[in-house]
Amino acid sequence: MTTTRAEKVRDAAYRMRHHILDMGEVQGQGYVGQALGVADLLAVTYADQLRFRADDPHWPDRDRFLLSTGHYAIALYAALAEAGTVPVSELETYGSDGSRLPMSGMASYTPGMEISGGSLGHGLTVAVGMALGLRLKGRHQRVFNFLSDGELDEGSTWEAAMGAAHHQLGLLTAMVDMNALQADGPTKGVLGIEPAEEKWEAAGWFTQRVDGNDIDALLAAFDAAAERARPVGQPSVILCDTRIGRGVPLLETREKAHFMRIDEDEWQLCRDQLTEGHEGAR
Amino acid sequence: MTTATKRLTTSAMIASFADPGQRTASAPFGHALAALAERDDRIVGLTADLGKYTDMHVFAQAHPERFFQMGMAEQLLFGAAAGMAEVGLVPFASTYSVFAARRAYDFLCLDIAEPKLNVNIVGGLPGLTTGYGPSHQATEDVAIFRGMPNLTIVDPCDSVDIEQAVPQLAEAEGPTYLRLLRGKVPTVLDEYDYTFRLGKAAVLRGGTDVVFVSSGLMTMRALQAAEELAKHKVDVAVVHTPTIKPFDAETVLAEVDSDRLVVTLENHTVVGGLFETVASAVVSRGLGKRVVPIALPDEFLDAGALPTLHERYGLATDTVVAKVLAELDR
Ligand SMILES: Cc1ncc(C[n+]2csc(CCOP(=O)(O)OP(=O)(O)O)c2C)c(N)n1
Numbered sequence: 116m117t118t119t120r121a122e123k124v125r126d127a128a129y130r131m132r133h134h135i136l137d138m139g140e141v142q143g144q145g146y147v148g149q150a151l152g153v154a155d156l157l158a159v160t161y162a163d164q165l166r167f168r169a170d171d172p173h174w175p176d177r178d179r180f181l182l183s184t185g186h187y188a189i190a191l192y193a194a195l196a197e198a199g200t201v202p203v204s205e206l207e208t209y210g211s212d213g214s215r216l217p218m219s220g221m222a223s224y225t226p227g228m229e230i231s232g233g234s235l236g237h238g239l240t241v242a243v244g245m246a247l248g249l250r251l252k253g254r255h256q257r258v259f260n261f262l263s264d265g266e267l268d269e270g271s272t273w274e275a276a277m278g279a280a281h282h283q284l285g286l287l288t289a290m291v292d293m294n295a296l297q298a299d300g301p302t303k304g305v306l307g308i309e310p311a312e313e314k315w316e317a318a319g320w321f322t323q324r325v326d327g328n329d330i331d332a333l334l335a336a337f338d339a340a341a342e343r344a345r346p347v348g349q350p351s352v353i354l355c356d357t358r359i360g361r362g363v364p365l366l367e368t369r370e371k372a373h374f375m376r377i378d379e380d381e382w383q384l385c386r387d388q389l390t391e392g393h394e395g396a397r
Numbered sequence: 398m399t400t401a402t403k404r405l406t407t408s409a410m411i412a413s414f415a416d417p418g419q420r421t422a423s424a425p426f427g428h429a430l431a432a433l434a435e436r437d438d439r440i441v442g443l444t445a446d447l448g449k450y451t452d453m454h455v456f457a458q459a460h461p462e463r464f465f466q467m468g469m470a471e472q473l474l475f476g477a478a479a480g481m482a483e484v485g486l487v488p489f490a491s492t493y494s495v496f497a498a499r500r501a502y503d504f505l506c507l508d509i510a511e512p513k514l515n516v517n518i519v520g521g522l523p524g525l526t527t528g529y530g531p532s533h534q535a536t537e538d539v540a541i542f543r544g545m546p547n548l549t550i551v552d553p554c555d556s557v558d559i560e561q562a563v564p565q566l567a568e569a570e571g572p573t574y575l576r577l578l579r580g581k582v583p584t585v586l587d588e589y590d591y592t593f594r595l596g597k598a599a600v601l602r603g604g605t606d607v608v609f610v611s612s613g614l615m616t617m618r619a620l621q622a623a624e625e626l627a628k629h630k631v632d633v634a635v636v637h638t639p640t641i642k643p644f645d646a647e648t649v650l651a652e653v654d655s656d657r658l659v660v661t662l663e664n665h666t667v668v669g670g671l672f673e674t675v676a677s678a679v680v681s682r683g684l685g686k687r688v689v690p691i692a693l694p695d696e697f698l699d700a701g702a703l704p705t706l707h708e709r710y711g712l713a714t715d716t717v718v719a720k721v722l723a724e725l726d727r
């Protein structure tokens with residue numbers, strides 16, 4: 116039996132979701148809901164799209180992955196553990212004293228972290244510089260930037276969006292987690308950002324919008340972006356509508372919150388639901 | 398990882414620095430602002446997607462028509478606050494200190510401070526009040542803001558300071574910056590003969606061996622350390638300077654100008670904060686007096702649990718006591 120790309124990604128996402136729950140339990144709370152929501156998206160990125168060497172995060176020929184949404188580090192750590200850059204055994208130090216894996220990763224000491232996170236709306240500006248710089252040096256690596264719907268509030272994101280289109284950074288791909296949630300509540304109540312596709316299109320980007328928990332749709336969108344990727348061309352954005360808590364019904368149905376409260380006795384239940392759901396889908 | 402061993406963690410942003418069992422008041426800023434707005438209809442509240450995290454949600458619930466959610470857009474937050482002040486309103490605009498100081502500085506400077514507008518900047522997580530890491534630790538906010546002409550800077554110790562400061566900030570004509578303490582905020586200063594007066598320092602207790610000059614939550618630690626030091630037969634005076642700028646040099650220098658050991662205590666980097674404020678006042682007055690700083694190092698700090706970090710960087714009460722005893726050769 117041959118494993119399809121989609122199956123490989125689905126299995127990676129499943130293991131990443133377990134890592135996320137394990138890390139979440141260390142803190143007792145945190146960005147577990149968001150991370151479960153983007154596990155499919157990061158699994159596609161790391162297990163299918165990104166060119167990197169797990170054992171050499173500084174490999175000069177790597178594609179760059181910038182996590183602009185610093186608090187999503189829990190999701191990236193899961194992807195890095197799945198990839199082999201971070202030992203799985205280290206995940207239990209997440210957010211703890213002395214850990215290399217703080218709640219927002221730091222470029223200076225977190226493995227696999229290209230930029231220091233925590234202040235939102237920075238990533239795309241740095242990505243523009245990386246794409247310009249790599250092109251100037253004659254290299255054809257791609258630059259991926261992950262951002263959240265909340266980051267579409269920041270002027271800096273749109274400064275970068277226009278800059279990328281102006282400079283025709285065709286090797287730059289942005290992915291946006293459209294989870295419809297921000298710190299003070301649902302995105303539409305905090306600052307309306309729709310129609311988001313039209314905004315990106317107007318800024319000059321090749322724009323796709325997909326169900327961010329549909330792995331086939333994600334693969335198709337990333338493939339379409341890859342196909343168009345060239346040193347001088349249109350930058351690509353993939354807007355991904357994701358479901359908070361995805362894969363764990365208990366959390367999918369819980370009231371959406373930036374800090375989702377999960378009680379001590381619920382973690383095992385979450386893990387059991389995740390496992391059941393994955394096995395049921397086989 | 399089914400056997401979850403409990404280790405000290407960051408517990409996100411909302412770590413409290415209240416000691417176990419300490420008296421606290423809940424969201425003193427939000428309640429004080431809501432109460433003030435009852436009597437003053439010029440008051441408006443704004444935030445940049447951090448209402449729940451800066452206690453502004455209390456005001457928002459009490460006065461929904463005077464609350465403005467600006468989204469996570471700090472430049473817009475302060476530009477819009479300037480616009481509201483230009484048309485006669487008195488805005489209180491909240492975000493975390495880092496994002497006010499680092500992200501929106503240009504807007505604060507030109508749109509608010511230069512025209513001397515009555516905009517009140519409310520910054521959560523000042524100094525080291527979160528274990529989240531450098532993105533959220535505003536270790537240099539005072540250093541940044543002290544350079545801004547016309548700006549009044551207030552570093553409250555506790556809920557008493559905050560409750561009493563809010564109406565005075567609104568009353569003051571120009572712009573102000575409040576180093577907000579949020580959530581369950583310790584109540585300390587009601588045990589002293591003290592009221593907050595904008596621009597004034599206050600001697601909370603006298604002492605013959607050492608003078609502590611402190612602001613913010615470090616005044617709480619200074620008072621605790623003074624009690625501890627008394628057990629070592631060291632008699633410590635505590636001068637609380639909740640207004641950092643303009644600085645009440647009169648009150649502070651009157652205490653500093655003695656043969657006692659002078660120690661400044663601040664929840665801020667040693668660069669550009671209370672220590673340098675006191676030191677420049679001392680030098681300007683021509684006092685040949687040594688001043689010992691207790692402050693954060695000039696570094697990007699670690700992430701981790703807040704008590705661990707206060708211990709590591711010297712803000713914990715026991716590290717203050719140890720430092721003073723060492724200075725005194727005891
Ligand atoms: C520049 C900046 N402003 C404010 C914050 C505080 N903050 C952290 S997460 C967040 C919500 C942003 O929306 P989003 O990333 O979509 O949130 P989520 O989906 O994780 O709830 C805010 C306002 C920040 N980290 N950076």
Ligand SMILES: [Mg+2]
Pocket residue numbers: 263264265292293294295296297
């Ligand atoms: Mg969101």
